[in-house]
Amino acid sequence: MKRYNIGLLGFGNVGRALLQLLQEKTPELRERYGIEWQLTGMATRRMGWLADPHGLDVSALLARGELGDKRESVATNVREWLIAAHADVVFELTSLNAETGQPAIEHIRAALEYGAHAITANKGTVVYGYQELQRLAQEHGKQYLFEATVMGGAPIFSLFKYSLPATTIQRFKGLLNSTSNVIIEEMEQGRSIEQAIKKAQELGIAETDPTQDVDGWDATVKVCAIASVLMDTPLLPAQVEREGIRGLSSAEVQAARLAGTPYKLVARIERSGTGVTATVKPERLAIHDPLALVNGGSMLAHFELDVLPGLTVTLDVPNTGTVGPAVTAYDVLADFIRALDKD
Numbered sequence: 001m002k003r004y005n006i007g008l009l010g011f012g013n014v015g016r017a018l019l020q021l022l023q024e025k026t027p028e029l030r031e032r033y034g035i036e037w038q039l040t041g042m043a044t045r046r047m048g049w050l051a052d053p054h055g056l057d058v059s060a061l062l063a064r065g066e067l068g069d070k071r072e073s074v075a076t077n078v079r080e081w082l083i084a085a086h087a088d089v090v091f092e093l094t095s096l097n098a099e100t101g102q103p104a105i106e107h108i109r110a111a112l113e114y115g116a117h118a119i120t121a122n123k124g125t126v127v128y129g130y131q132e133l134q135r136l137a138q139e140h141g142k143q144y145l146f147e148a149t150v151m152g153g154a155p156i157f158s159l160f161k162y163s164l165p166a167t168t169i170q171r172f173k174g175l176l177n178s179t180s181n182v183i184i185e186e187m188e189q190g191r192s193i194e195q196a197i198k199k200a201q202e203l204g205i206a207e208t209d210p211t212q213d214v215d216g217w218d219a220t221v222k223v224c225a226i227a228s229v230l231m232d233t234p235l236l237p238a239q240v241e242r243e244g245i246r247g248l249s250s251a252e253v254q255a256a257r258l259a260g261t262p263y264k265l266v267a268r269i270e271r272s273g274t275g276v277t278a279t280v281k282p283e284r285l286a287i288h289d290p291l292a293l294v295n296g297g298s299m300l301a302h303f304e305l306d307v308l309p310g311l312t313v314t315l316d317v318p319n320t321g322t323v324g325p326a327v328t329a330y331d332v333l334a335d336f337i338r339a340l341d342k343d
Contacts, residue, residue: 041085
């Protein structure tokens with residue numbers, strides 16, 4: 001049984017949920033998969049680059065949000081930090097930069113070149129760095145995995161990688177942003193979009209700055225990740241026809257629901273010749289469309305394949321919320337197990 005040193009970049013909600021899940025699953029990881037782990041590296045803007053090859057105090061980190069012995073930075077950059085942490089696996093969980101994917105791409109590049117597996121929930125690394133990072137992973141005999149980047153909790157990328165060989169996606173449509181679903185449903189109850197956003201924020205569903213969700217950026221970046229990985233066609237956000245839900249009024253949203261053609265923020269990709277075309281925009285859907293039946297914070301992805309007429313993956317979430325950090329953390333944990341299975 002090998003003990004793996006893990007390094008954690010970013011300690012937001014997903015990072016905290018991941019450490020909690022790793023602690024809870026420690027007996028199962030040991031008994032079912034032969035995996036022992038210890039946290040030897042932690043890096044955040046506030047704490048700096050912390051490392052100890054003998055292990056950091058995870059319980060103190062979870063209890064107080066910081067390490068109990070008030071450690072100071074041992075490095076000034078990610079490459080020095082990797083060496084100090086003796087990292088075998090790096091979890092890249094920093095915030096998304098939707099314009100460049102940095103510095104997350106550099107973090108993963110450094111991890112792979114150092115010789116560590118790299119696992120991320122950061123969509124920017126896929127959109128702006130997928131081909132380079134996959135090549136680096138292969139060259140160094142390591143894994144670059146990113147299941148948590150799209151529809152956290154639903155096996156989108158691993159489904160195609162492990163269960164659907166020799167398939168070609170012709171078309172995709174889906175609801176990839178759960179927050180916009182919730183906001184539209186609040187508007188259907190008569191709230192203005194400002195009131196609906198405020199309600200979603202009170203429920204802990206929307207961020208303080210809801211721009212990524214309301215203006216369609218989150219769904220757009222996810223569309224680019226799907227096209228780049230599953231359709232083997234690099235796609236950048238600027239190439240997606242994007243329209244968010246900010247322009248919808250509660251009156252037209254209510255009228256559409258009463259007419260049986262509710263609004264949803266729909267993401268679409270279609271193969272066209274040697275490339276793809278993609279859109280993210282509000283659409284009125286026929287009531288029998290599976291997308292129209294998605295409620296609350298649930299999400300849905302529908303694929304049309306060359307050998308299958310249609311394949312739908314649904315993530316069902318109670319109406320009271322959206323996919324939380326624990327679900328995203330599970331995807332990261334699953335990638336962790338998959339990566340070590342290849343060692």
